[in-house]
Amino acid sequence: xxEQRGAGSTSQHHVxxxxxxxxxxxxxxxxxxxxxxxxxxxxxxxxxxxxxxAPTDDxxxxxxxxxxxxxxxxxxxxxxxLDKLVNVVNIRELHPGHAVERELMIVTxxxxxxxxxxxxxxxDRAGGKVLSVGADAMMLSLVGPPPRVDxxxxxxxxxxxxxxxxxxxxxxxxxxxxx
Numbered sequence: 001x002x003e004q005r006g007a008g009s010t011s012q013h014h015v016x017x018x019x020x021x022x023x024x025x026x027x028x029x030x031x032x033x034x035x036x037x038x039x040x041x042x043x044x045x046x047x048x049x050x051x052x053x054a055p056t057d058d059x060x061x062x063x064x065x066x067x068x069x070x071x072x073x074x075x076x077x078x079x080x081x082l083d084k085l086v087n088v089v090n091i092r093e094l095h096p097g098h099a100v101e102r103e104l105m106i107v108t109x110x111x112x113x114x115x116x117x118x119x120x121x122x123x124d125r126a127g128g129k130v131l132s133v134g135a136d137a138m139m140l141s142l143v144g145p146p147p148r149v150d151x152x153x154x155x156x157x158x159x160x161x162x163x164x165x166x167x168x169x170x171x172x173x174x175x176x177x178x179x
Contacts, residue, residue: 001047006028018096019069019070019071020049020050020067020068020069020070020096021067021068021070021075021093021094021095021096022065022066022067022093022094022096022099022101022169023065023066023067023068023078023079023082023092023093023094024063024064024090024091024092024093024094025035025063025064025065025066025082025088025090025091025176026056026060026062026063026064026088026089026090026091026092027061027063027064027065027085027087027088027089027120028060028061028087028089028143029055029059029060029061029062030087031055033062033085033156034053034064035135036061036085036087036166037064037066037085037088038084040081040082040085044073044077044078044081045072045073046068046069046072046073046078046081047056047068047069047072048066048067048068048069049068049069050065050066050103050146050168050169051064051065051066051067051069051168052064052065052066052168052170053065053168054170061089062083062110063091063169065168065169065171066168067168067169067174075093079091079093080116089110092173094171094172094173098173098174099171099172099173099174100171100172100174101145101166101169101170101171102143102144102169102170102171103144103145103146103147103149103166103168103169103170104141104142104143104167105122105141105142105152105153105164105165105166105167106131106139106140106141106164106165107139107140107141107142107153107156107161107163107164107165108137108138108139108140108161108162108163109137109138109139109140109156109158109159109160109161109162109165110136110159110160110161110162111136111137111138111159112136115159116133116138119138119140119159122152122155123140123142125150125166126142126144126148126151126155127142127143127144127148128140128141128142128143128152129141130161137162140156144148150167152162153166
């Protein structure tokens with residue numbers, strides 16, 4: 001999987017990057033389905049920018065939200081190959097700029113007592129939360145659109161990131177979309 005996070009602009013008015021498309025794939029909630037899906041992407045050389053999997057309200061199904069890099073393959077080809085997988089029930093594209101996308105970041109940052117106020121001020125501006133405070137470090141969380149999470153991660157670099165974990169992107173179509 002591609003660990004790069006370069007799709008976002010650093011400005012406050014993010015323009016969607018049409019190189020990346022979000023697909024929502026409903027699959028049967030069975031053992032090995034995710035492995036088959038990942039193997040398909042690997043075999044075909046399709047690049048995954050982000051992947052998140054969770055059960056749905058119906059225990060028979062899981063929802064896979066996958067952000068694909070269209071430089072690795074045309075979207076139609078990716079969808080056609082996914083549709084061939086036995087356990088795939090439904091595939092839906094969320095058009096760039098027409099979906100609400102969120103990502104969670106949990107990060108431990110070097111932060112002695114002399115830098116904490118400054119760090120908390122930055123965190124408040126971004127809409128994040130302090131999860132834990134140690135002698136020389138703080139654990140923070142931020143949920144937001146991927147470009148905002150990217151920007152905050154970049155800002156935290158000046159403090160010294162000790163450990164960082166980001167979820168894959170989750171997304172739903174805007175309510176005003178005609179589907």
